[in-house]
Every structure is written in C-alpha cells, then in structure tokens.
Amino acid sequence: MGESMLFLSNNSNYVTGSSPEVLQRLFQSYVFPQLLYGAPLWIFGLREKFRYDEKFEYGYGESWKKLRSLYRRCGRMILGVHPNSSGEGVLVRLGWLSLDYLLALHGLKLFLKLYHGHGSEDLQTSTVDRGIHPKALGHGIFFQRAYEFLKYLNDQSDTDLCGVRILKNDKPLREALFKDLDRCWQEYEGANQIRQLHAHWTGTSINLNMRCKIGTSHLHGACCGTGVLRCDLYASGVMVSDKCRKGCQVKETLDHVILGCPFYAKERRKLIKECEKLDLDVNVKNAMCHPELHLTTERFFVALSAKNV
Ligand SMILES: [Zn+2]
Numbered sequence: 159m160g161e162s163m164l165f166l167s168n169n170s171n172y173v174t175g176s177s178p179e180v181l182q183r184l185f186q187s188y189v190f191p192q193l194l195y196g197a198p199l200w201i202f203g204l205r206e207k208f209r210y211d212e213k214f215e216y217g218y219g220e221s222w223k224k225l226r227s228l229y230r231r232c233g234r235m236i237l238g239v240h241p242n243s244s245g246e247g248v249l250v251r252l253g254w255l256s257l258d259y260l261l262a263l264h265g266l267k268l269f270l271k272l273y274h275g276h277g278s279e280d281l282q283t284s285t286v287d288r289g290i291h292p293k294a295l296g297h298g299i300f301f302q303r304a305y306e307f308l309k310y311l312n313d314q315s316d317t318d319l320c321g322v323r324i325l326k327n328d329k330p331l332r333e334a335l336f337k338d339l340d341r342c343w344q345e346y347e348g349a350n351q352i353r354q355l356h357a358h359w360t361g362t363s364i365n366l367n368m369r370c371k372i373g374t375s376h377l378h379g380a381c382c383g384t385g386v387l388r389c390d391l392y393a394s395g396v397m398v399s400d401k402c403r404k405g406c407q408v409k410e411t412l413d414h415v416i417l418g419c420p421f422y423a424k425e426r427r428k429l430i431k432e433c434e435k436l437d438l439d440v441n442v443k444n445a446m447c448h449p450e451l452h453l454t455t456e457r458f459f460v461a462l463s464a465k466n467v
Contacts, residue, residue, distance in 0.1 A: 159228075162188040172238035172375035179366035181236040182252075189232055193225065193257070198265035201258060202303035210256060219420075222258075229257040236366075238375030242380035242394075245347030250356045251336045251381055253363040259335045262307065267328060269304040274322045288443075311338065335362050351383030351390075351412075355446050365452035373460035374452075380412055381446050386463065387411065415458055416445050425457040 169176040176184075204222060206210045214222060230245035233252055237243075249256060255263065270276060285301055312319040314337065317330035324331050335430040343359040363399040368374035379385025384394070388410035392400035402410040404421040415422060416429070417440070432454045433440045440446060445455045 159189075159192050162192055163228075163232075165189070166232060166235055170235040171371075171381075173372045175238065177368045177371070178236050178374065178378070179368075182366055185236060192265060193229065194261065196263040198268045199273055199300050199421065201265050202307070204258060206303075208258075208303050208307040209260065210259065210339055211345075214383065226257050237382070238371065238380040239382045240384035243379070243384040244349035245351035246346055246353060247356075247382055250343060250349070251352055251364060251378065252358045253361050255335055255361075256339060257330070259339060262304075263328065263331060263335060264309055265300070265304055267325060268333060269301070269308065270320070270322070270325055270362050273320070274325070276325075288391070302320045307429065310370065311335065314338075314381040332361060349383070354379060355381055355443055363449070364447055369453055369456055370460050372463050373456040375458055376459035376463055377446065377452070380415075380459070387415065390400050391442035412442050412446070415462065416442050416455070422458050422461060425454075425461055428457065429454050 165184045169184065170181055182403055191379070202208055204214055204218050206259070208216060228404075230248060233239070233245070233248040233254065234241060236242055237248060237251065239248065245254075254260070269285060272281045275282045307318060311331070311334040315330060315334045319331055319334060330368060340359040346382060349423070378387050378392070380387050383390055388397055388400045389464065391397040401407045402408055402414060402421075404419060406414070406419055408414055408418070408422075410419075416426070429445060429451065430439075430440050432451055433444065436448075436450055438444050438448060445451055
C-alpha cells in the first residue's frame with residue numbers, strides 16, 4: 159500500500175503538483191485496486207446493520223478507521239487541501255462515495271451475480287434463503303447482510319435494484335447509495351463551509367482540471383474552509399486579523415473576494431461574462447462549484463496568492 163500511495167503523494171504538492179484530475183486517475187489506477195482487493199467479502203462484517211451511521215462491530219473499528227483515513231487523505235491530496243479539512247466534506251466536494259459504501263457497491267454487485275446464478279447453483283441458493291435451505295453455503299455474514307442492505311436500498315429506489323440489469327449499469331445502485339449518504343450528511347455536524355456550497359451528498363462532479371496548481375488548490379481550500387482566506391486563517395489562529403489583505407476594512411471571506419473586493423474587479427468581470435454566457439446567476443456557489451466556471455474562478459485565487467500575500 160505504501161508504494162502505491164507514493165504515485166499519488168509524489169505528485170500532489172499543492173503548488174507544483176499535478177492537476178486534481180490526474181491525481182484522481184493515479185488514485186484509481188494504483189491505490190484503489192489495493193483497497194478493493196478481497197473487500198466485497200469482508201466489508202459487510204463492519205457493522206451488524208450496514209448503514210453509514212451505525213456503530214462498528216467490536217474488533218473491526220481500529221483497522222477500519224486507518225483504512226478510511228487513508229482514503230480521505232487521498233481525497234485531500236487530490237484537491238490539494240489542508241490535512242485538517244473535513245474528511246466527509248472532501249468526499250462530498252469530490253462527489254465520491256464513502257469508502258465503506260464504495261466497497262459495499264462492489265460487494266452488492268458480487269451478491270447480485272450470485273443471486274442471478276452467475277456462480278454455481280449452490281451459491282445461488284445461498285443468496286436467497288439461508289435459513290430454510292439445507293444447501294446454503296457458508297459465509298453467512300456476507301449473504302445475510304448484503305441481502306438486508308440491498309433490500310433496504312431497494313425499498314427507497316424507483317428502480318429494481320435486485321434486477322439483473324444492475325450488473326450492466328450500476329448507476330441506480332450508486333444513486334441509492336448516495337441518497338443514503340445524503341441522509342447522513344443532512345445530520346452531520348461540521349464542515350460548515352462545504353455544506354454552504356454543497357447542500358447534498360451526490361455523485362455530481364466538480365471540475366478537476368486546472369490552469370494553475372496553486373490557484374486551483376486555494377480554490378478548493380477556500381471551499382473546505384481550511385484555505386488561505388483570512389477568515390479561515392484567523393479562525394484557526396494563524397492570523398491575528400481577518401480583514402481583507404488588500405486593505406478593505408472588512409472580513410476576507412469568499413463572498414468578499416468573489417463578489418465584493420474591488421481588487422478583483424478584472425477577474426469578476428470575466429466571471430460575470432461567463433455566467434451570462436451560461437445563463438447562470440453570479441453567486442459564490444456557482445463560482446466555486448459549477449464545472450464550467452472553475453477555470454474562471456481559479457483566476458481570483460491566482461491573483462490572491464500572487465500579490466501582497
Ligand atoms: Zn478586499
């Protein structure tokens with residue numbers, strides 16, 4: 159695992175590193191396969207009732223937390239944001255599933271394969287009714303909990319998630335998993351800055367391209383509330399003042415930088431023009447999250463980090 163992490167960490171410097179998109183690909187190619195190896199079978203052992211907000215089974219928690227924190231660390235590296243950025247928040251911004259649900263997705267697809275007879279007949283029997291059928295095979299935790307979780311998701315979905323078609327197109331299953339994560343996101347306390355920009359935990363992706371690494375890192379950092387904006391630096395005790403670095407006597411917030419500060423008038427004119435072209439409202443949420451505006455908004459953060467810092 160250490161070696162494959164190097165592919166990511168060696169390229170993830172927030173000033174000189176590769177674009178978030180390239181880093182995400184490195185993660186998918188080198189790190190994720192190692193996380194996935196064998197996981198479909200053990201992932202359901204994590205919790206008696208497999209839900210994001212349920213307690214872990216005794217004995218599983220500590221090693222699981224290490225794996226989960228590694229996954230979140232990868233997310234932070236991809237965005238180029240501070241290690242203190244909320245783990246959940248980073249996943250929400252990236253439009254990623256949580257690690258347990260991502261591994262469960264693969265587990266559920268394995269279950270569905272067996273359920274529809276893509277394994278042996280005995281394995282198919284095991285997926286259906288373990289209690290009554292004498293031929294049911296072992297590994298009860300996988301069969302019982304995967305089935306229970308799939309039924310739970312299916313009850314809330316408009317699509318038949320138990321159908322064989324999910325094996326060809328797993329989008330409805332992914333959407334059901336995101337829907338359940340969103341239920342937890344609504345109750346999650348913390349990650350306030352990200353919550354203002356991303357009200358829901360969905361698979362919707364932001365733009366991971368960039369023109370300038372430091373600009374893009376600072377843009378994502380500002381979204382996480384752990385970036386270089388004075389309001390965040392002041393809140394974390396790094397700065398003695400939260401006033402705008404350009405001399406305005408107001409707090410340096412995202413709102414001020416994107417919509418108010420006279421110092422960024424040139425960048426703002428470009429942003430307004432782009433918004434008009436795309437028929438979008440000029441607001442902070444669109445500026446920071448809309449994929450088509452990302453490279454335009456990045457200019458604010460290049461300007462912010464280039465002068466009078
Ligand atoms: Zn200002």
